[in-house]
Amino acid sequence: MRWKGIRFICNPMAAHDGSALPAAPFALDLTVRFAETDAMGVVHHSAYVIWMEAARVAWMEAAGLPYAEIAAGGHHFSVTGLQGEYRAPARFGEVVRVQVTVSQLRSRQISFAYVVTNAATGQLLMTGSTEHICVDLTGKMVRIPEAVVARFRGRKHTGLP
Amino acid sequence: MRWKGIRFICNPMAAHDGSALPAAPFALDLTVRFAETDAMGVVHHSAYVIWMEAARVAWMEAAGLPYAEIAAGGHHFSVTGLQGEYRAPARFGEVVRVQVTVSQLRSRQISFAYVVTNAATGQLLMTGSTEHICVDLTGKMVRIPEAVVARFRGRKHTGLP
Amino acid sequence: MRWKGIRFICNPMAAHDGSALPAAPFALDLTVRFAETDAMGVVHHSAYVIWMEAARVAWMEAAGLPYAEIAAGGHHFSVTGLQGEYRAPARFGEVVRVQVTVSQLRSRQISFAYVVTNAATGQLLMTGSTEHICVDLTGKMVRIPEAVVARFRGRKHTGLP
Amino acid sequence: MRWKGIRFICNPMAAHDGSALPAAPFALDLTVRFAETDAMGVVHHSAYVIWMEAARVAWMEAAGLPYAEIAAGGHHFSVTGLQGEYRAPARFGEVVRVQVTVSQLRSRQISFAYVVTNAATGQLLMTGSTEHICVDLTGKMVRIPEAVVARFRGRKHTGLP
Numbered sequence: 194m195r196w197k198g199i200r201f202i203c204n205p206m207a208a209h210d211g212s213a214l215p216a217a218p219f220a221l222d223l224t225v226r227f228a229e230t231d232a233m234g235v236v237h238h239s240a241y242v243i244w245m246e247a248a249r250v251a252w253m254e255a256a257g258l259p260y261a262e263i264a265a266g267g268h269h270f271s272v273t274g275l276q277g278e279y280r281a282p283a284r285f286g287e288v289v290r291v292q293v294t295v296s297q298l299r300s301r302q303i304s305f306a307y308v309v310t311n312a313a314t315g316q317l318l319m320t321g322s323t324e325h326i327c328v329d330l331t332g333k334m335v336r337i338p339e340a341v342v343a344r345f346r347g348r349k350h351t352g353l354p
Numbered sequence: 355m356r357w358k359g360i361r362f363i364c365n366p367m368a369a370h371d372g373s374a375l376p377a378a379p380f381a382l383d384l385t386v387r388f389a390e391t392d393a394m395g396v397v398h399h400s401a402y403v404i405w406m407e408a409a410r411v412a413w414m415e416a417a418g419l420p421y422a423e424i425a426a427g428g429h430h431f432s433v434t435g436l437q438g439e440y441r442a443p444a445r446f447g448e449v450v451r452v453q454v455t456v457s458q459l460r461s462r463q464i465s466f467a468y469v470v471t472n473a474a475t476g477q478l479l480m481t482g483s484t485e486h487i488c489v490d491l492t493g494k495m496v497r498i499p500e501a502v503v504a505r506f507r508g509r510k511h512t513g514l515p
Numbered sequence: 516m517r518w519k520g521i522r523f524i525c526n527p528m529a530a531h532d533g534s535a536l537p538a539a540p541f542a543l544d545l546t547v548r549f550a551e552t553d554a555m556g557v558v559h560h561s562a563y564v565i566w567m568e569a570a571r572v573a574w575m576e577a578a579g580l581p582y583a584e585i586a587a588g589g590h591h592f593s594v595t596g597l598q599g600e601y602r603a604p605a606r607f608g609e610v611v612r613v614q615v616t617v618s619q620l621r622s623r624q625i626s627f628a629y630v631v632t633n634a635a636t637g638q639l640l641m642t643g644s645t646e647h648i649c650v651d652l653t654g655k656m657v658r659i660p661e662a663v664v665a666r667f668r669g670r671k672h673t674g675l676p
Numbered sequence: 677m678r679w680k681g682i683r684f685i686c687n688p689m690a691a692h693d694g695s696a697l698p699a700a701p702f703a704l705d706l707t708v709r710f711a712e713t714d715a716m717g718v719v720h721h722s723a724y725v726i727w728m729e730a731a732r733v734a735w736m737e738a739a740g741l742p743y744a745e746i747a748a749g750g751h752h753f754s755v756t757g758l759q760g761e762y763r764a765p766a767r768f769g770e771v772v773r774v775q776v777t778v779s780q781l782r783s784r785q786i787s788f789a790y791v792v793t794n795a796a797t798g799q800l801l802m803t804g805s806t807e808h809i810c811v812d813l814t815g816k817m818v819r820i821p822e823a824v825v826a827r828f829r830g831r832k833h834t835g836l837p
Contacts, residue, residue, distance in 0.1 A: 228398050277758040285586070387733075394593070399564065425554070433560040553711060556715045
């Protein structure tokens with residue numbers, strides 16, 4: 194399966210119940226903040242890292258499991274990997290669209306892939322990915338709670354568009 | 355007592371033991387980060403808020419009470435007030451000097467005053483102040499621990515220049 | 516005129532054409548980003564500075580004069596003053612509402628006042644204000660362009676709710 | 677050549693004059709700012725992106741070509757790629773050491789590799805890399821100025837330890 198040039202790894206948990214990860218990417222639109230620009234006159238590359246986080250948090254919310262609830266339950270998804278390819282600069286005053294999808298889901302790990310475009314023109318700005326492990330409040334790696342996995346895994350449970 | 359145009363409130367605890375707050379301002383030098391600039395080509399005004407925090411943390415360290423230790427002891431200085439006057443822009447590649455001094459110390463509150471200059475030229479860039487209350491881990495306002503007050507209050511304990 | 520405890524200075528330009536500044540505050544809702552929290556478990560105080568900026572940019576957009584256009588025209592509103600009073604912490608997962616209104620408009624200066632609340636509960640989180648001067652591309656203080664003043668000044672031109 | 681598990685690509689320009697890239701990594705020590713932490717109680721992953729930038733800017737300064745001068749000369753190194761692997765969390769109050777070295781230098785591109793450790797304990801916190809293209813003030817990709825290449829290329833010109 195390929196989507197905009199990003200190869201998605203098959204969901205290793207999909208066979209468990211016949212369901213699949215959300216097929217359609219979920220998108221979050223964000224207005225570029227002036228504080229996110231730098232002296233080159235464009236958005237600083239670190240802002241996309243924050244945007245990807247905001248998009249996966251919104252994805253979780255849309256999937257019926259707000260990250261704040263997961264955190265309140267004593268679990269966090271700690272970032273272990275980060276990649277980005279920057280294609281064109283975003284500028285102040287633009288609306289950027291951050292598409293996000295789960296690219297891999299394992300018992301203790303979850304990976305997301307992102308495509309950032311200019312919402313008005315569709316121009317590709319950036320592609321990225323992040324890898325996460327599930328940790329408890331002490332920072333120790335643990336299994337992702339089954340209720341969370343079930344939400345993430347089943348398309349019919351996700352409530353995604 | 356006036357220092358660079360900022361009036362300092364007398365220390366209401368000074369009478370208790372005859373000691374006084376550090377008379378000389380403490381300074382932290384910081385190199386402007388490219389990420390701190392914005393599309394106007396100068397440093398974004400929010401960066402100074404971060405710099406003031408870094409300077410008061412360094413002040414506490416120099417006073418012999420690292421903030422990390424205070425935090426580890428279950429206390430935080432929550433920001434309740436913030437003021438800044440911006441006089442001239444800082445730019446990428448410059449070193450800024452953040453002078454900090456305690457302007458007020460009470461049983462549950464502490465205030466700091468700041469003067470930010472260009473370290474090379476001495477040009478005045480910004481003056482600011484912050485007010486803080488002492489809170490415990492639940493966020494409830496509490497008295498500043500006596501050991502902390504003693505460090506902050508006594509000049510001979512602070513180790514400041 | 517008072518609004519939530521903030522006194523607004525009368526608009527000195529109002530007499531020119533009998534119009535007035537927008538009477539009703541304009542509001543921008545923002546979802547708290549995880550990156551905006553700190554190790555105290557709540558939103559860092561510098562995030563509100565970014566939020567106030569986002570709100571006044573949105574205000575300008577709603578007033579029919581996007582800041583990006585003003586910037587493209589060679590003008591910027593440089594921040595000269597900043598004040599904030601923090602009443603209660605915002606937390607990750609909450610939606611904050613940033614109300615903004617113009618508190619003063621002069622030929623070369625503009626001031627904004629802000630009230631930040633929890634959008635769901637209405638709890639007051641922070642009040643703030645900023646002062647700005649109009650500068651050209653070289654950073655020199657100049658008069659606010661008449662077209663901009665006209666938009667800001669006249670209620671019937673602002674398109675505000 | 678391998679350094680802490682990162683393979684360095686041979687310098688394709690080295691043959692031109694027999695010189696080589698700096699063999700020893702350059703390091704910048706940074707004190708963790710409270711604003712860089714998040715509600716998990718550790719440093720947010722986006723802070724490392726800022727730290728890597730600060731380290732490569734310091735590297736350029738040490739190499740005798742301050743980035744501010746390069747920028748003043750009309751050139752920028754725009755980020756085209758970003759990778760990071762997070763091994764252990766950094767915490768408020770710690771000093772982190774960001775080692776940086778040039779991993780590749782081409783006529784229009786430059787890549788850096790980073791290793792972030794706890795300066796006191798030597799614990800590995802993160803490894804990362806960034807890729808950059810040289811652009812002019814209009815954002816168009818151009819050749820890296822020869823004077824800059826010469827500085828970066830020649831060990832005896834770099835002034836690095």
